Amino acid sequence: MMFKTITIIGFGLIGSSLARKINDESLCEKLVCADVSHTVCDQVLELNLADEVTTDIGKSVEDADLVIIAVPVGVYEEIGEVISGSLKSGAIITDVGSVKEQAIKRLQPYLPADVSFVPSHPIAGTEKSGPEAGFANLFEGRWAIITPIDEGEDSDAVQKVASFWESCGAMVEMMTPKHHDRVLGITSHLPHLIAFSIVGTANDLEEDIKSEVIKYSAGGFRDFTRIAAGDPTMWRDIFLNNKEAVLDVLQRFNEDLTELQKAIRRDEGDKLLTFLVRPRKYAKLLLMPSKKSRLNQIVV
Amino acid sequence: MMFKTITIIGFGLIGSSLARKINDESLCEKLVCADVSHTVCDQVLELNLADEVTTDIGKSVEDADLVIIAVPVGVYEEIGEVISGSLKSGAIITDVGSVKEQAIKRLQPYLPADVSFVPSHPIAGTEKSGPEAGFANLFEGRWAIITPIDEGEDSDAVQKVASFWESCGAMVEMMTPKHHDRVLGITSHLPHLIAFSIVGTANDLEEDIKSEVIKYSAGGFRDFTRIAAGDPTMWRDIFLNNKEAVLDVLQRFNEDLTELQKAIRRDEGDKLLTFLVRPRKYAKLLLMPSKKSRLNQIVV
Structure with a gap:
């Protein structure tokens, strides 16, 4: 038993996956679930x-000896x-929020x-949400990033939370909140923002072409739809709470896209090709066969 | 036997997948493979x-009674x-190009x-390329769009090509070349352009953060990398040959993205939320469980 009592606040995909894993591994004596939604509470009971x-x-x-906050940062x-x-007294509080500087700024002032x-x-998730979408192995082989504050990495509480994530199957990495937000800004927040945007663009097309967008979505569009299928409230809070990093990387992206656009408009084939070759090295690093099994999971 | 002799010109993912299916289903007496690359020809022999x-x-x-052109449109x-x-005399020529107006414009003048x-x-493919990446079931349950010219849909040649695709496992749909290019502009070409661009943006980041982009790519970035892993030459030709439709839809996308950017900058949570809710209906239509098995395939 790592903790006597664990309380999970917010029982969506992440909260309910944690509950399943905590139960499977007997990580506590008593597990408490708290959610403001009666519907969600009924589902948890069921x-x-x-x-x-x-x-x-x-x-x-x-x-609670450990409180896990699994609600949108907002x-x-x-x-x-x-x-x-x-x-x-002595309780450990952790959260699962996708932004860390604002998460700390918003929560810490209230804590004794x-x-x-x-x-x-x-860094785990799927495009689904809600307590029924969770599963115990969600964190298996995934990264769990801890961004220690106050006493830093070696404190007893940080070590306990690290062990907790490892018991959930995750690999633990530590970094500063600021660095976390910058890295996730490019690896997760920008891709999601773009995906939300492109699906919105399709949504505004004339009705006659819209049905065909769905019909022929296998051409690439469906993948964007899947990325953009996450919980809108959670994503609103992520974008607003990682504003600085998101806007910075969006600016860079816009500059690159403008270059591509110009190359197409001007029929500059060679220039275009140098752009299109760039992803190759990432593809080699990221799409190796051994990692294939993980490719299907979209995470937030 | 649908055809006595079939010649496939260009033996990449599509060409070699067709060859495998043609062999499996005995769709011809003699199958000829032509490719300018000696390496590719050696692989085909092997x-x-x-x-x-x-x-x-x-x-x-x-x-050849049927010639299948499976090279980049350029x-x-x-x-x-x-x-x-x-x-x-009497031969049927078909192609597999992802743009159709320019494909016709470029090829037809040379044909007797x-x-x-x-x-x-x-509308089939994966992020891999080359003869070794092909497989016989690539077209199973996929759409094959035919854009008839001259005599139209009912001509003997069009019917034969339609039957050929059906024998390959595909579902056939007919439309005008112009309409095809517009639909694919939004469902395939824009998503790919965006994916190429975002991976390029990551590529320009400082070295210290770049390794972490790879490490934490499961956050969404990896999916873009996979979409952007297609053959650069093929994609260059697609973008340049469907310039009008691509630039039009890119313009719309830019407008939407600017709106999102503004909403984030101004902390307009409600406005942002209305944007982020829009993909939901596509998600419902596109990500139903019955279609789950097809989600992994990126197609061009």
């Missing part, structure tokens, strides 16, 4: 994923406000001095 | 995919010039009056 299920967020953390302040008075906040981000 | 293998494109078509004129004098050109485009 799926039999937790020992206690409640919509009362504050009460849910009273006995409601971290509300969560902080509700739990601040109920946290047990006798608890430890260890921000983390498992 | 894989035992054709009855005759030659680098002499002109000679390769002499006995070299159609050269192919047309080389084969024009060797085509058998006593042969029939039936332009086609199988």
Whole structure:
């Protein structure tokens, strides 16, 4: 038993996958699930994923040795406000948010001095959301990034959270919150922003061509649709809370796209080719057969 | 036997997949493979995919009842010039190019009056290229679009090519070349252009962050890398030969992206959310479980 009581706040894809894994591996004595949605709580009861299920967020953390916050970053302040008075002395708080600087800024002010906040981000997910979409092996072989604050990497709390992620099958890496946000800005947030945008473009086409976009979507469009199928609220919060890094990398992307556009307009075949050859080295590194099995999973 | 002799010109992913299927289904008595590359011809011999293998494109078509052109659209004129004098009277010519108006414009002037050109485009492929990457089931359940010219849909040659694609496992649809190029502009060409661009952007990042882009690519970036892993020469020819439709849809995409960018910069959460909700209906239509098995294949 790593922890006596674990409370998961927010029971979507990530929260419910964690619950399944915690149950499978017996990582705690008592698992509490808290979600403001009655529908979600009913689903958790039906799926039999937790020992206690409640919509009362504050009460849910009273006995918790580990609290896992798995809600969109936009409601971290509300969560902080509700739990601040109920946290047990010595409790460890972690989260799974896809942005880290703002996650810390929003949550930390509400936390009492006798608890430890260890921000983390498992780079795992699928295009589905909700408690029914979760599965125990979601984190298997995936990275879980911890961005330690205060006492740093060697603190007892950070080590415990690292062990927790490893017990969930993840590989742990540590970095600063700022660096995390910059890396994820290019590897995840920009690709998702682009995918959302391109599906929106298709949506505005004339009706006669729209049905054909769906019919012939195997040409590439379907992959973008899948990337853009994530929870809109979660993504809104990610884009707004990693604004600086996202806008910076979007600016670079726009410059590159303008170059490509110019090369096409001017029929500059050679220039165009030098652009199109560039992805090759990434393809070689990223698409090796051994990694093939992981290619299908879109993660956030 | 649908045809006595079939010649495939260009033995990449599509050409070699067709050869495998033609052999499996015994769709002809003699299969001829022509490719200007000695390396490719050696591979075809090793894989035992054709009855005759030659680098002499002109000679390769002499006995052919069906000629399948499976090379990048940029070299159609050269192919047309080389084969024009060797085509058998009554031969049917088809191609697999991803753009159709320019394909016709480039090839047709070289074809004698006593042969029939039936332009086609199988919406099938993977991110791999070359004769070793092909497989017989590539076209199974995929669309093959035929864009008839001259006598139209009911001509004997068009019907024969349609039957040929059906024998390869494909579902056949007919449309005008112009309409094809517009539909594929949004479903395939734009997504690929964007993917090429975003991988290029990553490529220009500072070295320290580049290795992490690879490490944490599961966040979305890897999917773009896979989409952008296609043959650069083929894609150069597609973009340049479907310039009008590509630039038009790129312009629309840029406008949408600018709106998203503005909403992020101005912290307009509600506006952003309305953008991000839009893909949902496509996701529902495109990502249904029954179609899941096809999701992995990137096609061009």
